[in-house]
Amino acid sequence: MKRPEFGSLPFNKQSTTPTNTDSQANKKNEQETVTDKPLYTGRYLIKLIDGQDCRVVRKVLESKLGFKVACSDDFKDIAITEFGIENSDALIYKDLGIALIDGEEQQIKRIQSATTNFIIEPEKIVYLPGDIQGVPDISSTWGLRATKVIHSNFTGKGVKVAVLDTGLDLQHPDFTGRQIHAESFVPNEAVEDLHGHGTHCIGTACGKTDINHKRYGIASDSVIYAGKVLSNQGSGAQSWILNAITWAVKNGCKVISMSLGSKVFPGQSYDLAYERVAQYALSKGCIIVAAAGNDSIRSQNVFAPVGSPADCPSILAVAAIDPDFNVADFSNRSINPTGKIAIAAPGVMVLSSWPMPKRYNTISGTSMATPHVAGILALLWEKxxxxxxxxxxxxxxxxxxxxxxxSIDVGVGLTIAP
Known part of the structure; x- marks a missing residue:
């Protein structure tokens, strides 16, 4: 199967967005140019409308098109990766009622004419939400106080937490001695985080304390599953997300945190593939949380809908608030009928781990709010x-x-630790 070629897309807004007074002007420019970024990989996802029996799809692909078809059942003991399906023309996710295909336009038309029991949509490109740099200060761990994490008797001990992002700096001294399982779903890239975003999110959800013994992590005794689904440039394919969620669920993770997404437009419905995999996760005892997105500029009356996959009914969409308990200027809103904010968490001026030698960084975004909720869910699972x-x-x-x-901005309110 042809691998999508978009790993070099520039989407590292963290290194390009100035701080302080210039950030909003640059945020406006990013809002205006986001649609210039490619939306699709060039591959397609077949989604069954009724039921989850993929035999009809498989028959069409094999008999009418001569496709070599792989199935998720072929990967019982290993993760599904691009390398594992490179000799196939299609991959069927048996438990989801979904198939990933790599075909020409005429082949797609032949599939569409074979039956009306499924829909075919382009595979999306997923990006980092474009978080904003901040200047470290004494309030950088305010989120742990606001959510009462520092008063909790729980540490997420033994709870498996998956963070699907740009990977993890496995040599980071703050994670020495931790139980970590890591897998890269990005072709030709190791799980090592050369971006920073993933290490930051894992630090908030599962980290402990910094070099000065200041606490910045929530589920400090959890088992970490670091899934690299976004390249070091901050982009990835939708199927990599599906593969990583399947991997996390199969390994017994109770929480999956995803600070990533694709832009959603007003009136657009949720993606069926993401909803199917979220339902699958719930059926196996796992909760998925995702960032609502940073596309709003509230100070200019610009309100963007919750992004994908956070807009799915079976995924908890997380909004961001600032230290004054106001909605963050960039945080998206419940605008579309199917994209509802579930809950809010600290997402402005958040200190967490960062790849060495920098070690720490303070940034803002719904990306930073999401692992707060993931960590607190781990505490609840322990309790x-x-x-x-x-x-x-x-x-x-x-x-x-x-x-x-x-509620359209913060759902039920600010998440609080047990």
Whole structure:
């Protein structure tokens, strides 16, 4: 199967966005140019409308087009990667009712004419949300105080937490001695994080303390699953996300944190492939949280809808608030009927780990809010190990603090640790 070629797309906004007074002007420029970025990989996803029986799709692909078809069942003991399917023309995700195909336009038309039981859509390119640099200060760990993490008796001990992002600096001294499982789903790139975003998100969700013993992590005794699904330039393919979620679920992760996404336009519905894999995760005892996106400029009355995959009904979309408990200027809003903010978390001026030698960085974004919720979910799973995902979600929402803001902006309110 042809691998999508987009790893060199420039999307490292962290290194290009100035701080302080210039950040909003640059944010406006980014808002205006985001649609110039490629939206699709050139491959397609077949999504069954009714049920999850892929035999009809497989028959069409093999008999009518002569495709060599791989199946998720072929990867029982290993993760699905681009390398593993490179000799195939299509991959069927049996448990999801979805197939990834690499075909010409005429072949796609032949598939579409074979049956009406499925839809075919282009595979999306996924990007980092474009987080904003900040200047470190004494308030950089304010989020742990605001969410009452520092008063919690729980550490997420033994709970498996997956963070799907740009990987992890495996040599980072703050993670010495931790139980870490790492897998790269990005072709020709190791799991080592040469970007920084993934190491920062993992630090918030699962880290401990910095070199000065200042705490910045939440689930400090959790088991870390670092899935690299975005390249060192900050972009990835939709199927890499599906592969990584499947990997995390198969390995018993109870929480999956995704600070990534694709732009969603007003009136656009959620992506069925993401919703299917989120339902699959829930059925196996795993909760997915995702960043709502940073496409708004609220100070200029620009409100963008929740991005994909956070807009799926079975995924918890996380908004960002600042130290004054206001909605972050960039945080997206519940605009579309199917994209609802579930909860809010600290997402402005957040200190966390960063690849060496820098070691730490303070940045802002819904990307930073999302691992706050993921870490707190791990604490809840430790406290209630026999609960169902729905029960854990109910406890998360019931514990949330009302901060007197609209639900379309912060959902049930500010996430609070048990």
């Amino acid at each position: 209630h190990p026999n609960a169902t995902p729905q029960q854990i979600i109910e406890k998360l929402k019931a514990k949330a603090k009302n901060i007197s803001l609209q």
